[in-house]
Structure formats: C-alpha cells, structure tokens
Amino acid sequence: MNLSVNVQEEQGTAVVYLAGEVDVYTAPALKETLLPLTEQSSTTVIVNLSDVTYIDSTGLGIFIGALKSSGKAGSKLKITGANVRVKRLFTITGLNEVLDIEEDQREEV
Amino acid sequence: MTRISDFIEMKIPAKPEYVGVVRLTVSGIANRLGYTYDDIEDIKISVAEACTNVVNHAYKESSKEPVILITCGIFADRMEVSVTDQGGAVDVNSLKNGECPVQPDMVIEELREGGLGLFLIETLMDKVEISGDSGVMIVMTKFLQRDGVGQDDNRISTELPKQ
Numbered sequence: 001m002n003l004s005v006n007v008q009e010e011q012g013t014a015v016v017y018l019a020g021e022v023d024v025y026t027a028p029a030l031k032e033t034l035l036p037l038t039e040q041s042s043t044t045v046i047v048n049l050s051d052v053t054y055i056d057s058t059g060l061g062i063f064i065g066a067l068k069s070s071g072k073a074g075s076k077l078k079i080t081g082a083n084v085r086v087k088r089l090f091t092i093t094g095l096n097e098v099l100d101i102e103e104d105q106r107e108e109v
Numbered sequence: 110m111t112r113i114s115d116f117i118e119m120k121i122p123a124k125p126e127y128v129g130v131v132r133l134t135v136s137g138i139a140n141r142l143g144y145t146y147d148d149i150e151d152i153k154i155s156v157a158e159a160c161t162n163v164v165n166h167a168y169k170e171s172s173k174e175p176v177i178l179i180t181c182g183i184f185a186d187r188m189e190v191s192v193t194d195q196g197g198a199v200d201v202n203s204l205k206n207g208e209c210p211v212q213p214d215m216v217i218e219e220l221r222e223g224g225l226g227l228f229l230i231e232t233l234m235d236k237v238e239i240s241g242d243s244g245v246m247i248v249m250t251k252f253l254q255r256d257g258v259g260q261d262d263n264r265i266s267t268e269l270p271k272q
Contacts, residue, residue, distance in 0.1 A: 057229055064211075093209065095211050098215065
C-alpha cells in the first residue's frame with residue numbers, strides 16, 4: 001500500500017514515474033509533486049502510470065487538479081502507460097475525453 | 110431469495126491509512142468466493158470509494174470518534190458490502206446523482222476534483238443503496254453471475270447498526 005513518485009526533468013519536460021497504489025492515503029504525495037510541475041509554464045509534464053497497480057477517484061481527482069493548473073499556467077499534461085484497468089476508469093468517468101492519454105504500445109488482454 | 114451464509118464485520122478508524130487494509134481484506138473475501146479478477150477490482154474500488162468518502166467527509170462536524178463499520182454479507186449468488194459511518198445525519202438525497210461528473214463538452218474550469226467516488230460505485234457495482242440515520246450507510250451488491258436470479262430483489266439484509 002505504497003506509492004513511489006519519481007521525477008526526471010530535462011529540457012522543458014518532466015516525467016513523473018508512479019509505482020504502486022494511488023488512493024486516499026498515497027494521493028497527497030502525488031499532488032505535492034505533480035501540481036508544482038504543472039504550474040511551470042511551457043513545461044510538458046508526462047505522468048507514467050506503467051507501474052500503477054491501483055487507482056481510484058482520489059487519484060483521478062489529482063489529475064483533474066493538475067489539468068486545471070496546467071491550463072492556467074500554460075503547461076502541458078500527458079498521461080502514459082495506463083494498464084487496461086486504469087484506462088477503464090478514465091473511460092468510465094469520461095476523463096479520457098478531457099485528458100491527454102497516450103495509448104499504450106503493449107496490447108494487454 | 111437466498112439465505113445469508115456468512116457474515117463478516119470490520120470496524121476501523123476513519124483514517125486514510127486504513128482504507129488500503131479494507132481493500133485488501135474485501136479483495137481476499139471476494140477472491141475466496143470465486144469472483145473474476147475484474148469483478149474483484151470493481152469491488153475493491155467501490156469499497157475504497159465508500160471508505161474514502163467517510164474519511165474525507167463524514168466526521169467533519171462531529172465530535173464522535175471517527176470510525177467506519179464495514180460488513181460483508183455472503184450469499185450463494187452475491188456479496189453485499191455495507192460501509193457505515195456515525196458522523197451525523199445528512200440529506201442522503203443530496204448525495205445521489207448518477208450523472209457522470211465529467212462531460213466531454215465541459216471546459217476545464219468546470220471539472221470538479223471530487224464527486225467521482227459515488228459515480229464510480231454506482232457504475233461498478235450491480236446494486237447500490239444509500240440510507241442515513243445517525244450517519245450514512247451505503248450497501249453495495251455484486252452478483253457472482255450477472256445473469257443470476259435475485260437481481261430484482263430490492264431488499265437488503267444488512268441493517269444500520271444500533272449503538
């Protein structure tokens with residue numbers, strides 16, 4: 001029941017690697033890291049969800065907050081690596097319509 | 110109407126760090142009952158959403174010790190999980206919505222960071238009932254087979270605990 005948040009920044013791009021579970025307990029750490037990154041104008045923030053095993057509405061709420069903040073600051077927010085389960089939540093909630101979610105290369109069944 | 114075969118009860122502090130514990134426990138029970146991987150994930154998310162709502166909202170204006178009561182009724186054809194708080198009476202009708210909180214034509218500023226939880230529960234579970242007395246009780250049912258009998262049975266077996 002942990003979440004690790006690692007950031008790699010270079011030349012106007014920040015990649016946020018998440019691993020573990022995003023829920024009401026772990027989400028504050030994600031918010032603390034993600035929001036300041038999206039507040040930098042002309043930055044592209046890429047959130048890599050490849051190693052996320054669980055996410056719920058608290059995590060989705062963080063992405064909505066990050067999207068708002070990037071809209072204000074003029075940065076970009078992208079989400080990559082979501083597995084089928086995680087992607088399903090984005091689809092059910094309609095967030096796939098408003099968030100930039102990159103299709104995963106690996107086709108999972 | 111199938112008879113209840115087993116009943117499990119858990120009482121935890123309404124704190125963020127315990128929501129994962131409930132998730133793991135309920136996932137273990139659902140796994141034991143033979144639910145599919147996808148159904149177990151649906152149950153996990155729904156129960157976590159209900160607990161998260163309690164952690165975030167229920168005890169804000171209450172001086173009571175913040176606790177969450179989780180019960181799990183196991184039937185031959187379904188599992189009924191209830192999540193109850195004692196945080197005080199709320200207008201349960203104000204909680205119910207059903208509409209997806211995110212619409213494609215919304216501008217970014219209109220999006221809300223909260224409010225997705227109940228929508229997810231209603232989408233992922235087969236039957237959801239919300240009631241309230243001295244707190245909110247949400248009863249969520251997942252059938253073992255979606256085409257099973259008993260889906261029209263609107264009665265619930267768990268009652269709000271008297272304290």
